[in-house]
Amino acid sequence: MALHERLSSVDTAWLRMDRPTNLMMICGVMMFATRPELQQLRSLVARRMLCFHRFSQRIVDNGLTADWVTDSHFDLDWHVRQIALPDAAGHEELEQVVGDLISTPLDPSKPMWQFHLIAMRDGASALVLRIHHCYGDGFGLMHVVNAMTDLDPDQPLSPAADLGGPASRRTTWERVLGPVTEVIGDVGRLAGDLITQGADMLARPDKAMEVARNGIGLAAQAALIAAMTPDSVTRFKGSLGVMKRVAWADSLSLFEVKAVAEAFSCSINDVLLAAVSGALRTYLMQQGDVVDAVEIRALVPVNLRPPGPVTELGNHFGLVFLDLPLNLADPVQRLREVSHRMALLKHSRQPLVALGILAGLGVAPALLRERILEALAANATAVMTNVPGSREPRYLAGQKIDRQIFWVPQSGGIGIGVSILSYAGKVNFGVVADVRRVPDPATLVSLFAGQFEILLDLAMWQLCAPH
Numbered sequence: 084m085a086l087h088e089r090l091s092s093v094d095t096a097w098l099r100m101d102r103p104t105n106l107m108m109i110c111g112v113m114m115f116a117t118r119p120e121l122q123q124l125r126s127l128v129a130r131r132m133l134c135f136h137r138f139s140q141r142i143v144d145n146g147l148t149a150d151w152v153t154d155s156h157f158d159l160d161w162h163v164r165q166i167a168l169p170d171a172a173g174h175e176e177l178e179q180v181v182g183d184l185i186s187t188p189l190d191p192s193k194p195m196w197q198f199h200l201i202a203m204r205d206g207a208s209a210l211v212l213r214i215h216h217c218y219g220d221g222f223g224l225m226h227v228v229n230a231m232t233d234l235d236p237d238q239p240l241s242p243a244a245d246l247g248g249p250a251s252r253r254t255t256w257e258r259v260l261g262p263v264t265e266v267i268g269d270v271g272r273l274a275g276d277l278i279t280q281g282a283d284m285l286a287r288p289d290k291a292m293e294v295a296r297n298g299i300g301l302a303a304q305a306a307l308i309a310a311m312t313p314d315s316v317t318r319f320k321g322s323l324g325v326m327k328r329v330a331w332a333d334s335l336s337l338f339e340v341k342a343v344a345e346a347f348s349c350s351i352n353d354v355l356l357a358a359v360s361g362a363l364r365t366y367l368m369q370q371g372d373v374v375d376a377v378e379i380r381a382l383v384p385v386n387l388r389p390p391g392p393v394t395e396l397g398n399h400f401g402l403v404f405l406d407l408p409l410n411l412a413d414p415v416q417r418l419r420e421v422s423h424r425m426a427l428l429k430h431s432r433q434p435l436v437a438l439g440i441l442a443g444l445g446v447a448p449a450l451l452r453e454r455i456l457e458a459l460a461a462n463a464t465a466v467m468t469n470v471p472g473s474r475e476p477r478y479l480a481g482q483k484i485d486r487q488i489f490w491v492p493q494s495g496g497i498g499i500g501v502s503i504l505s506y507a508g509k510v511n512f513g514v515v516a517d518v519r520r521v522p523d524p525a526t527l528v529s530l531f532a533g534q535f536e537i538l539l540d541l542a543m544w545q546l547c548a549p550h
Contacts, residue, residue, distance in 0.1 A: 088151040090142065090217065093398045093438065095149045098142060098217040099449075100494050101188070104323035104517070107216040109224060110185045111489035112177075118208040119480040121200055125163045127480045128198065131231045133159075134242040137218060137396055138227075141194050154194055163198045172203045178525070181211055182328040185490060185515060189215055210479070216492055219396035221470040222386055226393040232477040232484065239481075246395050313461045314380045317367060320464055323498050323517045330524040331488045332532045334509035339539055346542035347415065349422035352469050354538060355503050355510070356381075356405070356425070357418035359467060361534035364409040366527055377409045379464040382497070383425075385434040401434025404463060414537050460495030467491075472506040490515040 090098065100107050133139055140151040168176055180201060189195040195215035202208050214224060223246075230243035314320065343354045359381075367374050381404075388399045405424060411417040468491045477484050488511045491500040498520035502513045512531055514524040521527060 088140075090149040090151060091397055094217045095144075097398055098144065098149055098215070100216075102495075103188075103325050105493050105495065105497070106185070106188055107492045107494070108185065108189060109214050109216055109221070109489060109492060110181065110329075110515075111212045111487065112181060113210045113212070113479060113484045114486040114488075115208045115210070115479075115482045116206070116485055117482050118202055118206060119200065119210070119482045121163070121165050123480045124198070124200060124210070125159055127231065128163050129159055131240070131242050132227060134245060135227060135230075135396070136245055138194055138196060141192065142217070144191075157194065161193065162196060163200070165200045165202075168201060168203065170204060172201070177201065177203065177209055178329055178331075181490075182326070182515075184211055184213060185329060186325060186327045189213060216398065220384070220386075220398045220400050221468060221489070221491075222388055223393055223396040223399075225470060225472060227396075228487075229473060229477070232473075232479050234473075234475055234477060236478040236481045236483070246393065314464050315377050317377060317379060317464065318370060318372065319363070319367075319379065319499055319520055320496075321498070321520060323496060324519045326518045327515050328518055328522070328524050329490055329513060329515045330528045331511065331513040332528040334486060334511050335532075335535060337505055337508050337510050340510055340535075343535075343538050343542040346545045347418055347422075347538075349418065350425070352503075353418065353422040353425055354535075355469065355512070356383075356407070356467065357414070357421045358531050358534040358538060359501055360407040360409055360417055360421060361414055361537070362527055362530035363407065363465075364412075365530045365534070366521075367409070369526075374409050378406045379409060380462060381405045381407055381465045381467040381501075382463045382494075383428075384466075384468045384491075385429075387434060387438060400438070402437035403428040403431065403433045405467075414534065415541060418538065457495060460497050463497055465499040465501055466493050466497055467501040467503075469503040470505075472504050474505075474507065476507045486511060488513045493517075 097107050136153075137151065139154055139157050141154045143150050143152050166180065168180065180199075184199060189197065196218065197213050199211040199213075200208065201211065218224070219227070226246075230240070233239050337351075340351050340354055344351045347354070363379065364374050364377075367377070382402050383405045384400045385403055386400050405421075405428060408417055408420045411420060470489070472487055484506075486509070487504055487506045489502050489504055490513050491502045493500045493515075498517035500515040502515075504511050504513075512528060514521075514527050514531075516522075516524045516527070
């Protein structure tokens with residue numbers, strides 16, 4: 084495998100979006116009723132994670148280009164570590180440690196990932212995983228997690244095949260959309276032209292209209308993003324600090340979530356987003372804020388990987404702006420409105436436009452990059468993502484994983500991240516928030532659970548009511 088590989092423009096964008104107030108780090112935790120041995124864990128990582136060559140590479144960024152470089156001083160003991168907590172450490176102490184870790188930058192002189200094994204009360208333990216977003220998106224990293232874990236502890240898997248090779252010479256548009264048509268080529272050149280001219284799609288929707296005449300809807304979506312007014316002013320938006328806090332709710336039954344979705348003829352994701360909307364609404368009301376006219380936007384990732392097995396790491400997703408109707412008091416009306424809005428976004432070109440913006444961020448000068456990030460952050464209050472995990476329980480180093488949770492990073496000045504991960508028949512909900520914006524994320528997750536219970540009760544009444 085080559086010692087030097089160029090980062091893709093999108094991966095470079097995630098690398099350069101790091102700020103002291105918002106680190107581009109994906110953080111997750113696996114929880115066990117038992118305690119894996121540290122050396123056994125290191126041995127497993129060496130065999131079944133480092134088989135993906137990317138994780139033994141660090142990044143050299145000279146400001147113009149960024150390259151993956153094999154770390155000649157790689158030290159596994161530095162990357163897989165143990166944290167000692169008091170014997171009585173439980174849920175609250177773990178939340179505190181995860182919050183501290185998610186607020187601490189990864190060392191850019193080394194491959195930017197670390198695992199922290201934490202012993203807890205009653206023989207339980209947790210493994211905290213921190214990986215910089217430039218290494219991959221949620222779908223790519225779930226492939227790595229599944230390659231490290233087993234469905235049967237007595238039949239461990241062999242190391243997986245490596246993913247990808249030297250960075251493709253094809254553009255982001257080609258890799259996502261297949262063979263380049265004249266129109267798609269025009270879109271790619273448009274994004275490049277806007278960057279070299281010191282502008283971007285957010286500021287120049289008139290340029291994007293040139294592409295519209297070629298019969299593609301990308302320009303209209305670019306204009307839509309550019310025309311967005313700043314998001315609603317709430318306590319969720321404002322200046323950020325450097326400290327984050329995390330929280331997670333008790334697991335939901337995936338069977339029950341599906342039942343709610345079936346009762347109201349919508350998707351599982353719609354149900355969960357509606358519960359989040361209700362939780363945010365209730366939180367603001369509890370603070371004494373008026374919500375009658377409040378809608379807030381969430382950035383929602385959309386997977387743009389082709390169907391089939393994962394063939395490379397990196398980032399292959401776009402983003403859509405979803406307006407959450409916090410102004411709607413009725414939970415069913417709120418659910419139906421979220422479902423309607425998501426359906427419209429699924430058929431829009433917003434994810435591709437956003438991918439083009441991200442590609443531009445990777446090569447844009449620092450000053451322009453900050454302008455774009457500020458514009459995007461002004462248009463949204465939160466990042467919300469939903470990643471499907473394993474349907475069956477899995478084992479790591481012979482130990483059963485009881486729960487899996489992760490937290491999504493927030494870009495620019497966005498201060499709230501909401502992450503949903505399904506695993507082994509359960510749905511796990513996590514929140515990460517800047518302490519200046521939401522000092523008590525545990526309150527938010529408890530409200531989420533309450534909002535889902537309301538929807539579940541209404542769904543059961545509807546399913547059982549005579550027709």
